[in-house]
Amino acid sequence: MPHCHPEQITIIPSLSRDPIPSKMEKCIIVAIADNNAIGKDNALLWHISEDLKFFKRTTMGCPVIMGRKTFESIGRPLPKRQNIVISRGFDAPEGVVVVSSLEDAYMAASSVMSSEVETSPARCFIMGGGQIYAQAMPDMDRLIVTHVHTVIEDADTFFPPVDPSVWIVESRSEMYHDEESGFDFEFVEYVKR
DSSP: OOOOOGGGOEEOSSOOOSOOOTTOEEEEEEEEETTOEEEBTTBOSOOOHHHHHHHHHHHTTSOEEEEHHHHHHHOSOOTTSOEEEEOSSOOOOTTOEEESSHHHHHHHHHTEEOGGGGTSOOEEEEOOOHHHHHHHGGGOSEEEEEEEEOOOTTOOEEOOOOOTTTEEEEEEOOOEEOTTTOOEEEEEEEEEO
């Protein structure tokens, strides 16, 4: 599995209009309920410590792409990752790249160079919210999904359905149980057929 390393990152100041490098693997990372719920009132539906650790390990050193509301719900840039926010107008903190489209976000992500790119694909991660996930889904190479086995009836944000005619399970973890929330969960990676 390709990894990004923060100590090997260099930011190239200007975005080129060259095609997005084919070596960059575009991934969605998300935690979803059994009814595809992902949020309510611009907040996560649960706090599962192991899922948050998994998210951090998986995305560390790689560009993360999100919408403005997702960025605002976090409240700060995620450390040791290039934070790219898609917004039509947003006064971002220093070090956060603001772009107006997914295409520009991919270009910004591709400008983060790693010495590992020669041997394995670089990755960028789409991390929400709901509209950004829906727009990005056709572009993705991989879905990294934490399936949280519960149904959240009053959620207001949902992940698009994972179409089995498009996506196949590449790996599935064992089932875990979170004592604090009482939820069972598992980590599943999907790749395009």
